[in-house]
Amino acid sequence: xxxxxxxxxxxLAALVALEPVLSEYHHGNLARIMVLxxxxxxxxxxxxxxxxxxxGHAMFFAAxxxxxxxxxxxxxxxxGPAFAAGVVCALAAGVVVxxxxxxxxxxxxxxxTLMFAEAAHLGILYYNDYTRGDEGFTIPQAIRTVAGLDxxxxxxxxxxxxxxxxxxxxxxxAVVQSRTGRVLVAIRENEDRVRMLGFDPFRYKLFAxxxxxTMAGAAGAAYAVLFGYxxxxxxxVQYSILPLLWVLLGGPxxxxxxxxxxxxxxxxxxxxxxxxxxGLAALVEAQTGIAAPGLASAWLLMVGLALVLLVLFAxxxxxxVVRARMVPWLP
Amino acid sequence: MVGTMCxxxxxxxxxxxxxLSATGLVKDFGGLRAVxxxxxxxxxxxxxxxxxxxxxxxxxxxxxxxxxxxxxAGRIRFEGRDITGMPAHERVGLGIAYTxxxxxxxxxxxxxxxxxxxxQRRAMLDGGGDVRARAMAALKRVxxxxxxxxxxxxxxxxxxxxxxxxxxxxxxxxVLILDEPTQGLADSEIAAFIDLVREVARETTILLIEHxxxxxxxxxxxxxxxxxGRILAEGTPEAIRADAAVQAAYLGG
Numbered sequence: 001x002x003x004x005x006x007x008x009x010x011x012l013a014a015l016v017a018l019e020p021v022l023s024e025y026h027h028g029n030l031a032r033i034m035v036l037x038x039x040x041x042x043x044x045x046x047x048x049x050x051x052x053x054x055x056g057h058a059m060f061f062a063a064x065x066x067x068x069x070x071x072x073x074x075x076x077x078x079x080g081p082a083f084a085a086g087v088v089c090a091l092a093a094g095v096v097v098x099x100x101x102x103x104x105x106x107x108x109x110x111x112x113t114l115m116f117a118e119a120a121h122l123g124i125l126y127y128n129d130y131t132r133g134d135e136g137f138t139i140p141q142a143i144r145t146v147a148g149l150d151x152x153x154x155x156x157x158x159x160x161x162x163x164x165x166x167x168x169x170x171x172x173x174a175v176v177q178s179r180t181g182r183v184l185v186a187i188r189e190n191e192d193r194v195r196m197l198g199f200d201p202f203r204y205k206l207f208a209x210x211x212x213x214t215m216a217g218a219a220g221a222a223y224a225v226l227f228g229y230x231x232x233x234x235x236x237v238q239y240s241i242l243p244l245l246w247v248l249l250g251g252p253x254x255x256x257x258x259x260x261x262x263x264x265x266x267x268x269x270x271x272x273x274x275x276x277x278x279g280l281a282a283l284v285e286a287q288t289g290i291a292a293p294g295l296a297s298a299w300l301l302m303v304g305l306a307l308v309l310l311v312l313f314a315x316x317x318x319x320x321v322v323r324a325r326m327v328p329w330l331p
Numbered sequence: 332m333v334g335t336m337c338x339x340x341x342x343x344x345x346x347x348x349x350x351l352s353a354t355g356l357v358k359d360f361g362g363l364r365a366v367x368x369x370x371x372x373x374x375x376x377x378x379x380x381x382x383x384x385x386x387x388x389x390x391x392x393x394x395x396x397x398x399x400x401x402x403x404a405g406r407i408r409f410e411g412r413d414i415t416g417m418p419a420h421e422r423v424g425l426g427i428a429y430t431x432x433x434x435x436x437x438x439x440x441x442x443x444x445x446x447x448x449x450x451q452r453r454a455m456l457d458g459g460g461d462v463r464a465r466a467m468a469a470l471k472r473v474x475x476x477x478x479x480x481x482x483x484x485x486x487x488x489x490x491x492x493x494x495x496x497x498x499x500x501x502x503x504x505x506v507l508i509l510d511e512p513t514q515g516l517a518d519s520e521i522a523a524f525i526d527l528v529r530e531v532a533r534e535t536t537i538l539l540i541e542h543x544x545x546x547x548x549x550x551x552x553x554x555x556x557x558x559x560g561r562i563l564a565e566g567t568p569e570a571i572r573a574d575a576a577v578q579a580a581y582l583g584g
Contacts, residue, residue: 186440197502198502
């Protein structure tokens with residue numbers, strides 16, 4: 001227990017210590033990564049600990065993002081209350097979707113969550129007058145302030161992202177080491193047995209889903225506030241696949257896996273879209289004389305490849321392997 | 332607190348009381364009638380064995396009693412209360428515990444964590460209680476206390492079977508349903524297991540599905556024989572042994 005607190009404290013301290021030394025490019029990236037890692041932490045509670053694979057979490061991210069950004073844009077709310085409202089929207093969406101989707105299991109659950117998320121995405125496009133659809137809208141820099149702090153300032157933004165990530169990490173670590181967390185893991189391992197030990201699996205699965213949706217919503221709302229943009233692309237299916245990928249890479253069912261996975265996958269995609277894929281496109285053109293401009297921007301190909309390789313060769317993820325081989329107490 | 336203590340340590344009953352009973356209980360799987368039991372009653376404090384050839388419907392029958400499957404027709408009562416429509420986890424809360432035929436432990440967790448789950452559930456139902464003490468007591472009763480921190484899947488098959496029973500005991504049940512608990516155990520383990528069940532039976536009603544006839548004869552006060560989903564005979568071990576119909580259907584004469 002104390003080792004675990006120390007480890008989490010060290011990780012957070014390292015993120016604080018990195019702030020003044022990072023280059024402007026990596027500084028901006030890490031702020032973004034920490035916000036996305038909140039999304040991954042939430043996804044991990046449902047997928048990594050409880051064993052439920054959702055393909056529709058983008059709807060919760062979008063619920064937080066639009067719940068927040070639309071109130072700022074249309075009702076001229078301050079970003080602080082709007083952020084809170086965004087989180088509440090995602091929580092409510094989690095309760096409603098949970099009640100319906102948790103009636104199904106396995107592939108059924110994947111399909112139902114996917115369909116809900118598609119409906120949410122189409123809804124955002126349909127109400128184009130308010131949401132501005134794919135194009136999205138920005139939140140002006142001048143109003144992105146909370147309690148006198150300018151959230152568009154890079155240092156403030158970094159620490160705001162870090163504070164949110166720290167809150168998410170601590171909340172998740174507290175849940176998984178609690179008695180509730182023990183039941184969630186037991187449901188992942190053997191739901192029928194948990195029922196015959198007197199627990200109602202539905203209630204625990206609903207808790208995990210709502211926790212996870214709330215985290216996703218907090219990440220979406222924070223993204224809108226800190227980076228000043230909301231757009232329908234965040235509600236697309238790839239934003240439901242990405243948290244799965246981050247968690248799979250870092251280690252499902254480990255508290256720090258989501259951060260590690262998000263960092264690595266962010267830079268892998270960055271490198272793939274900036275170097276590998278354009279290089280590949282140039283090579284194809286040089287060898288065959290056929291121009292392949294689509295290939296240069298096909299970073300989703302890398303995402304798909306990474307997903308297939310992970311599932312085939314390392315389903316426990318990086319920290320899952322570390323826990324199994326070296327550090328059995330890793331939370 | 333005094334009230335809950337009384338519930339946990341029920342006085343031993345001297346007059347047979349119908350604790351868990353079923354009437355007109357039917358379970359169909361498609362066109363197959365797996366269970367068709369007119370009347371069944373388990374009395375408080377007894378050790379009852381359910382025997383029958385493979386496919387007789389034993390596991391399905393007790394599955395109906397503890398709520399793993401809904402019945403097609405019929406009523407189930409527990410301590411005077413109709414529990415037919417009650418979900419399984421609530422029946423466990425009332426005191427009906429089930430241990431699985433196919434060992435169904437949490438392989439990746441420690442033995443302690445395996446029994447801590449039911450101990451935690453009992454504490455929640457009682458509105459408090461020492462989870463650790465209850466969990467360790469359950470492990471101690473089956474002789475696994477000194478292995479508490481070991482991982483469940485690394486244990487021998489016999490120890491896994493005992494862990495399965497310990498998980499049932501940690502729930503502090505009023506009725507403990509054991510589904511073929513000695514399957515796959517060595518003879519020496521079976522002798523220890525018989526002692527364990529006798530000890531547990533002092534405060535818990537036992538419903539035992541068992542294939543191993545010496546175990547049944549050593550433990551059961553009454554035996555219910557199922558064949559093709561129906562109760563073929565019911566009575567003391569001696570009466571069952573002498574029953575011609577049972578001999579024909581099951582014991583092979």
